[in-house]
Amino acid sequence: MPLNDQPQPPRAGSGMRPSAQEPVSLRDASDVLAGLGLPAVKHARDSDRDRDVLLTGLTINSREVLPGDLYVALPGARHHGARFAESAAEAGAAAVLTDPDGAAALGGLPVPVYVTDDPRRLVGPLAAAVFRSRPQDGSAPTLFGVTGTNGKTTTTYFINSLLGALGKTTGLIGTIEILAGGEPIASTLTTPESPQVHGLLALMREKGLDAAAMEVSSHAISYRRVDGVVFDVAGFTNLTQDHLDLHGSMEEYFAAKAALFTPERAKRAVITVDDEWGTRMAAEAPVPVWTLATREDAGEADWRVTDVVRAGLGHRFTLRGPDGAALQAGTGLPGTFNVSNAALALLMVLASGVDSAALQDALDRSDPFTVEVPGRMQLVGEAPAAIVDFAHNPDALARTLQSVRRESSATGADEPGGSTAAQPRVIVVFGATGERDQTKRPLMGAIAARLADVVIVTDDDPHDEDEATIRAGVLDGARAAREQESLGCEILELAPRAAAIDRAVALARPQDTVLVAGRGHEVFQEVKGVNVALDDRVELRQALTRYGFPVLSGDGVES
DSSP states (O other), X not given: OOOSSOOOOOOOGGGGSOSOOOOEEHHHHHHHHHHTTOOOOEESSGGGTTXXXXXXXXXXXXXXXXXXXXXXXXXXXXXXXXXXXXXXXXXXXXXEEEXXXXXXXXXXXXXXXXXXXXXXXXXXXXXXXXXXOSXXXXXXXXXXXXXXXXXXXXXXXXXXXXXXXXXXXXXXXXXXXXXXXXXXXXXXXXXXXXXXXXXXXXXXXXXXXXXXEEEOOHHHHHTTTTTTOOBSEEEEOOOOSOOHHHHSSHHHHHHHHHTTSSTTTBSOEEEEOSSHHHHHHHHHOSSOEEEEEOXXXXXOOSEEEEEEEEETTEEEEEEEOGGGOEEEEEEOSSSHHHHHHHHHHHHHHHHTTOOHHHHHHHHHHSOTTOOOOTTSSEEEEETTEEEEEOOOSHHHHHHHHHHXXXXXXXXOTTSGGGOSOOOOOEEEEEOOOTTSXXXXXXXXXXXXXXXXXXXXXXXXXXXXXXXXXXXXXXXXXXXXXXXXXXXXXXXXXXXXXXXXXXXXXXXXXXXXEEEEESOTTOOEEEETTEEEEOXXXXXXXXXXXXXXXXXXXXXXXXX
C-alpha cells in the first residue's frame, strides 16, 4: 500500500486546489458521510466534544498542510501518519483525523483530534465535501474517466482535443501532465491521491472549465484515489496482462477495473468489447452502457468501427451506431489501436450529450485525433522512422510492433544491380521494469522476437532489482521463441539504455524503423533509489544526428 507520509521533497499544496475556499464545518462534512452510509467521525478527546471545526482543505501529507486543513493521519508501510500530526498542527491544520492506533500515539495537540476505524475509506468522500468538488448545481465540469490497460493516456488527449474543437475549455489529470485550462501542474502518479483529485476538480470548477478528462488506473481504484468522484462518462479501452504484482490474477485485475463502472463512480459508461474482458465488463456493469466494437472479429455492439483505410501514417474510419447513425473520423497517429482510442473518445463525448451534428462538424473542420501525445507513438525521425512509445506490457508491445513495420518499396538502387529494394526492418529497443510482474518478461521477449528483425534488450526502470537478472528474463523468452519457431531475428543485449539506443540507430538504414519502447515520456530512470536523467526521445534524436539521419523538431516536448 502506498505511504501516506513518506519522506519526499516539499511540495506546495496550493497548486492542486482552488485559490479561494469557503469554509465547511467538520460537522456538516460528517453529515455528508452519514448520507452516504459511511461511518461518522468521533471525538478522540473529551475536551473536543463541544467544538466544531471549520475546514478549508484536506490532506494526507503533513508537508502539504495549509492553514485550515483537516490532516488525515493514515497508517503507512513504514510510519503511521500520526507521527507527523504535531508538524501538521504547527503548519496550521485545523484538526486531525486518524484511527484508534494513531489516536493512542498522539500526545497533547493544540487542535481537535477525531477518530474512525478506517480513515482511508473516508478520505475521498470527506475531500469531496470539504472542497465541494462535484456540486450538483451544474457548475462542475463534465467529467470523463478512462480506464483499461492500454490507451488511457491517448484517449484522454483525444477527448480533450475533440472538446477543444467544439470550443470547450478543458482540464486533464493523467500520467504525463495535469492541466487546469492553460495551467500545467506537475504529475507524478497516473491518478493523484484523492484529496488532490478533489482539490483539482474544485480548481477546475473555480476556473469555469467546461470539461475534464482523467486517467483512472487500477491502482487509483484499489488505493481509493478516486473515492467520492462520480464521472459523467466512464470509458474502458481493454484489459491485458499487467500489474499482476499488485492484483495477483487477471480476475482481481478485472474486478479493480469493474469497480469504476458502478453508480458510486459513474453515471454511464462506454465499454470497448473487442475481447472477452470487455464483453464481460459491459454485461456486468450496473450503469447504462454503450458498447463499442473496433475490431472486425468482435461480437455484437451498439456502435462499431467500419471502413478503416490507411491515410498517411494513420487511418480514416466510420463509427456506426443504432438507427443508421454514422460519424466520419480519422487519426494521423500510427496503429489501428489509435483508431480504437479515437473511436472511444468520440463515443464518450457523444454519450455526454453533445449533438452528433456538432461532433461531425468539429471532425470536418479540424483534425482533433491527430494530436501529439508525448511518448505515445511519438515520431522523432522519418528516415529511418524513429518512434518512442510507452508500450511496457505484452499486448501493448505486440500492437505497437505490428503497427510500425513499413511497406517495401518496389525498386531500389541500394540493392546490387538496382533490383528489388532491401526489405524494411524493425529494430526494437526495450526492457522490463524491475520489482514488477516477472511473468510478462519472457512474454515480451517472445513477442519482440516474432515481430522485430533486430531485438535489443536493455534496461527499463530496474528500481532495486538486479538489472542483469531482469534482462535475462526477457532474453530467455526471445531466445526460446527464436529457437522453437525458427525465427530469423537478431537478438542483442546491451546496457545502459542510451548505448542500446545508439546501437539501434547505428544498425538502421533509411527504410528501417527504430522503435524505443517502454518508457515513453519519462525523463528519469530509477536505479537503486537514484533518479538518473534519461529521456528516450532525447537519446534517439541525438543518435540520429550522430549518424547523419534527419530528425523532426522536438520543441516543447522534452522537459
